[in-house]
Structures are given as structure tokens and as C-alpha cells.
Amino acid sequence: MENSVHTVLFLPDNIEAVSGTDELVAHAAAAAGVNILRPCGGAGTCGKCRVSATDGRRFLSPLTATEKKLLKKEEINSGVRLACCAKILGSGTLKVIDAAEEQGSRILEGTSVKPVTEWSPDKKGLGVAVDLGTTTVVCYLLDLDRHKVAGIRSFLNPQVSYGDDVVSRIAASTLQPGALARMQEMLVEEMNKAFSTLAEKAGTVPESLNEAVVAGNTVMEHIFLGISPESIGCSPYSPQFRTHPPVAASDLGLKMSPNGTVKVIPVVSGYVGGDIVAGIAAHDVDREVPLRLFIDIGTNNEIVIGNKEKMYCCATAAGPAFEGAGISQGISGCSGAVEKVSMTEDGISYKVIGGVAPKGLCGSGLIDAVAILLREGVIDGGGRMLTREECTDERIKDRLSLDDNRINRFLITDRNDPVYLTQKDVRAVQLATGAVKAGTEVLMEKMGVAADGIDEVLLAGAFGSNIDISNAMTVGLIPKVERERVRFVFNSSGLGACMAQASEDFYRRTEQTMGGMEYIELSSLQDFQDRFIRSLTFA
Numbered sequence: 001m002e003n004s005v006h007t008v009l010f011l012p013d014n015i016e017a018v019s020g021t022d023e024l025v026a027h028a029a030a031a032a033g034v035n036i037l038r039p040c041g042g043a044g045t046c047g048k049c050r051v052s053a054t055d056g057r058r059f060l061s062p063l064t065a066t067e068k069k070l071l072k073k074e075e076i077n078s079g080v081r082l083a084c085c086a087k088i089l090g091s092g093t094l095k096v097i098d099a100a101e102e103q104g105s106r107i108l109e110g111t112s113v114k115p116v117t118e119w120s121p122d123k124k125g126l127g128v129a130v131d132l133g134t135t136t137v138v139c140y141l142l143d144l145d146r147h148k149v150a151g152i153r154s155f156l157n158p159q160v161s162y163g164d165d166v167v168s169r170i171a172a173s174t175l176q177p178g179a180l181a182r183m184q185e186m187l188v189e190e191m192n193k194a195f196s197t198l199a200e201k202a203g204t205v206p207e208s209l210n211e212a213v214v215a216g217n218t219v220m221e222h223i224f225l226g227i228s229p230e231s232i233g234c235s236p237y238s239p240q241f242r243t244h245p246p247v248a249a250s251d252l253g254l255k256m257s258p259n260g261t262v263k264v265i266p267v268v269s270g271y272v273g274g275d276i277v278a279g280i281a282a283h284d285v286d287r288e289v290p291l292r293l294f295i296d297i298g299t300n301n302e303i304v305i306g307n308k309e310k311m312y313c314c315a316t317a318a319g320p321a322f323e324g325a326g327i328s329q330g331i332s333g334c335s336g337a338v339e340k341v342s343m344t345e346d347g348i349s350y351k352v353i354g355g356v357a358p359k360g361l362c363g364s365g366l367i368d369a370v371a372i373l374l375r376e377g378v379i380d381g382g383g384r385m386l387t388r389e390e391c392t393d394e395r396i397k398d399r400l401s402l403d404d405n406r407i408n409r410f411l412i413t414d415r416n417d418p419v420y421l422t423q424k425d426v427r428a429v430q431l432a433t434g435a436v437k438a439g440t441e442v443l444m445e446k447m448g449v450a451a452d453g454i455d456e457v458l459l460a461g462a463f464g465s466n467i468d469i470s471n472a473m474t475v476g477l478i479p480k481v482e483r484e485r486v487r488f489v490f491n492s493s494g495l496g497a498c499m500a501q502a503s504e505d506f507y508r509r510t511e512q513t514m515g516g517m518e519y520i521e522l523s524s525l526q527d528f529q530d531r532f533i534r535s536l537t538f539a
Contacts (some may be wrong), residue, residue: 137194210256275296278495279460289307295440
């Protein structure tokens with residue numbers, strides 16, 4: 001056998017990875033900082049972590065059954081492999097086909113229409129607020145003397161190379177030796193670059209930054225602090241902390257003032273984190289009388305209902321489908337993603353992020369397409385899509401066909417760059433929206449209200465702030481209430497982080513907000529499975 005230490009060159013970024021024999025390509029790439037898409041977290045179900053061997057294929061293990069199932073015959077013939085399946089047996093070169101791209105991605109850099117209004121008089125100099133997302137990270141520079149947000153810098157969370165969702169990150173940090181430390185280091189490295197850029201644009205140096213406040217989901221906060229999230233991955237899904245004392249920036253590797261400190265926003269549970277607490281506090285949900293339903297649909301999905309009297313919250317597994325996992329041509333909200341679909345008198349119209357040729361379908365476009373076909377009667381309440389022979393609508397009929405596996409599908413784009421919605425995709429949407437719908441219904445019952453008792457629905461996050469409200473109601477993603485009662489709050493986590501940086505009182509108040517949120521673990525409810533099954537119907 002060859003030497004047990006091998007070198008793999010990843011193109012087009014020319015990054016070399018050192019690997020042991022039988023190490024998965026995905027693991028070697030992640031350790032080297034090569035960002036390959038992994039929508040299913042390496043479960044071998046999406047087929048979207050493709051690489052190709054450019055100089056022969058003998059340095060990789062034989063094709064697996066999963067690859068034979070998910071890859072097209074012409075891809076296999078040309079040397080395409082899946083990073084989650086192929087193992088490294090020697091040295092060679094791989095070209096990344098499915099790269100996790102930052103350019104053109106829908107990143108919510110702005111905070112909200114609501115400004116930062118509370119500023120502590122004794123806080124001076126420059127501080128940083130960080131919205132630490134599973135997919136994207138946004139850093140805000142705050143001028144505490146002039147009471148303003150002086151700069152914003154965003155980047156793709158480099159941990160995506162270990163999986164697109166928190167469950168994948170938990171597994172990687174637990175099962176892969178050294179992965180936790182590497183994930184923490186690679187995140188801090190990118191944060192340091194962002195801090196340096198922000199400081200330079202402000203005419204200063206990173207050493208002038210006195211404090212950072214970080215709001216992220218529970219898993220992201222754990223990894224950022226170098227704390228294992230393993231306990232969050234198994235019942236009872238408990239975090240290692242709910243509140244955490246300030247940490248010296250130097251202990252985390254952050255380049256700030258020698259005396260710089262880092263604070264994290266408190267978390268409620270393993271799956272309702274500081275990002276949600278920050279958003280709830282920023283919008284005074286816990287301090288005002290109106291009853292609000294707060295929904296953050298992203299890589300993870302969190303729901304909160306309540307007011308100053310009481311609040312309930314839960315988390316559901318809706319995000320992966322809306323981020324591309326389980327969808328035949330699903331991709332994240334990046335360049336080439338079909339983000340809007342509409343029905344006109346002439347037929348189907350669509351919009352692509354970046355104005356380029358369509359490459360796939362992101363979450364907002366997915367919701368649009370399903371909602372349109374529901375309204376047109378092409379999809380019934382049970383989720384079944386009509387065949388071409390059954391359809392009588394001439395605007396739609398010619399867009400219906402069968403794929404190579406004889407699965408019914410609907411053509412969204414033109415035939416030059418075809419993007420389809422398949423029957424299997426519709427089933428995936430049913431599962432995702434059903435989870436959100438069931439979770440929302442549980443919280444509404446706990447609060448003792450129906451949809452007409454909700455004063456306001458707040459939609460947060462990049463996906464939640466980019467969906468068509470009417471279409472979201474059609475598929476059951478949000479309750480059917482009057483349109484004027486639905487409000488986009490955009491990056492509420494970023495707003496909360498900024499407010500916690502600007503005001504010491506607000507930062508302390510986030511702990512009160514956290515303490516007032518009662519978490520409901522849906523999986524522990526005896527009837528939740530029945531509720532979920534009922535919620536799968538489009539109605």
C-alpha cells in the first residue's frame with residue numbers, strides 16, 4: 001500500500017490537503033478549509049457535494065452504491081465523485097464542482113427598519129456586534145462615541161465545509177478528531193479578517209476594538225467558544241450553558257484590544273439560541289402587550305409566541321429543505337438560484353439571483369412554485385402533482401413531464417437551462433411546512449389563541465424576509481392572517497447584537513428575555529407525531 005499520508009490538491013482554489021488512507025474526501029477538504037457544499041450534512045442523500053478527479057481516479061476508493069444511485073451515468077464516466085462517499089487512497093488532484101459560494105449569496109447585512117436607540121453613556125470607543133449564523137456571519141462596527149453603526153462586513157461561515165446544518169456540525173465536532181478546534185479556529189480566522197477590514201475602513205486598527213457581542217444559535221455559540229456541542233445532539237438536547245461569563249478575546253484568538261472581552265447572548269435551549277433571544281429582546285416582544293408570533297426560518301427554524309405576560313418557544317426541522325437539502329435542484333440563495341416564481345396571463349415568469357442563467361431553486365422560489373401549482377389545481381391538497389395527460393391548463397400542460405425515473409416534474413425555467421420542481425420536491429415541502437405548521441399550532445394552543453388572536457406575525461432571517469407572504473400562507477408555512485399583520489424584521493439577531501453592544505442595560509436584559517421564554521420540546525409531546533401527520537395536508 002502507498003504511504004499512509006497523501007496530498008490532494010483541490011481546484012480551482014489550489015488548496016492542498018494532507019490526508020490519511022481511507023479518509024473521506026469531505027473530511028480532508030473540511031480540514032483544509034475547502035468549502036464543498038453538503039446540504040444533507042454528509043448523509044449521502046442529496047448528491048450535491050460533487051468533485052471530479054482530473055488526473056486519473058486510482059487514488060480514490062471504488063464507486064459506492066450511493067454514488068451509482070445519485071450520479072448520472074455521464075458524470076460517473078467523466079470521473080465525478082461525491083465527497084461524502086469517496087475515500088482517499090493516494091495523492092492526486094480533485095476539482096470541486098459543488099462549491100459553497102459566498103459571492104451572490106443572499107446575506108442580510110442590514111439589521112432592521114428599527115434603529116439602535118439605547119446607548120450607554122459610559123461606553124466609549126469602538127465595539128463589534130456579531131450575528132453568528134450557521135451559514136453566514138455578519139459583523140457590525142459600532143462607534144460608541146457617535147452612537148452609530150460605522151461599518152458592516154459579512155462572510156460565509158467557513159464551517160459549511162463540515163456540513164450545512166447544526167446537526168452535521170455537532171456530528172463532525174464529536175466524531176472527527178480535532179474538528180471542534182479546527183471549526184473554532186477557521187471561524188475566528190475569518191472574524192479577524194472582518195474585524196481588520198472594519199477597523200481599516202474606520203481609519204484605525206483592530207487593537208482599538210474593546211468588546212465584541214456575539215448572537216448565534218446555541219450550537220454556533222458553543223463551537224465559537226470551543227465548547228463541545230455533543231450534548232445538544234442527543235436527548236434531552238441540553239446545552240453546556242445558558243448564560244456564559246465574558247471571555248478574554250485573546251483566549252479565543254480574536255485580534256482586538258489587549259484587554260478586549262467577548263460576550264455571548266444567553267440561549268434558551270439546545271435549539272433556541274442567542275440569535276432568537278436577541279431578536280425577541282430587540283423587538284420588545286417580552287415587554288409589550290400585543291401578542292406576537294415570531295418565526296425565524298433559516299438553516300434552522302425557531303418559533304416564539306407571546307408578549308409581556310408569557311412566552312413559549314420551540315424549534316422544528318424545516319430549514320434544510322429550504323436551503324436545498326432533499327430538493328432535486330435545490331440550492332441556497334446564491335447566484336443562479338431561482339428566487340421568485342409567478343403566474344402571469346402568458347404563463348410562468350421567474351427571477352434569478354444575480355441575473356445569470358438559472359442553476360437551481362432556492363427556498364423562496366420553491367415556496368412560490370408549490371403555491372402557484374396549488375392555486376392552479378396542479379397540486380392537490382394531498383400533495384399529488386397532476387400528470388401532463390391529466391392537466392388541461394395550456395399554460396402549464398407543456399411544462400409537465402416525467403424524469404428518467406418516471407417521477408412527475410414541472411419545468412419552471414426555459415428548456416435551455418432547465419430547473420424543475422418534482423413530485424418528490426413537493427413531498428419535501430410538505431414535510432418542512434408540516435413541521436413548522438405543527439410547531440406553530442402547539443404554541444398557539446399553549447397560549448390559548450387561534451390565528452385571529454395573533455396581533456402581529458414577525459418574519460425574521462434571510463429566507464423569512466425574502467418569501468412571498470401570500471404564497472407562504474398558501475403552503476401553510478405561516479398562519480392565515482390579514483396581510484397587514486405580517487411584518488418582516490429582517491436580521492433581528494444582528495439588531496439585537498448591536499443593541500447589546502451599544503447598551504449594557506440591554507445586554508443584561510437579554511438574560512431576562514431568555515428567562516421568560518418557556519421551551520417546548522416537540523419530540524416529547526405524546527401526540528406530536530399525529531399532529532405532524534395532520535399538518536402534511538395543504539389546506
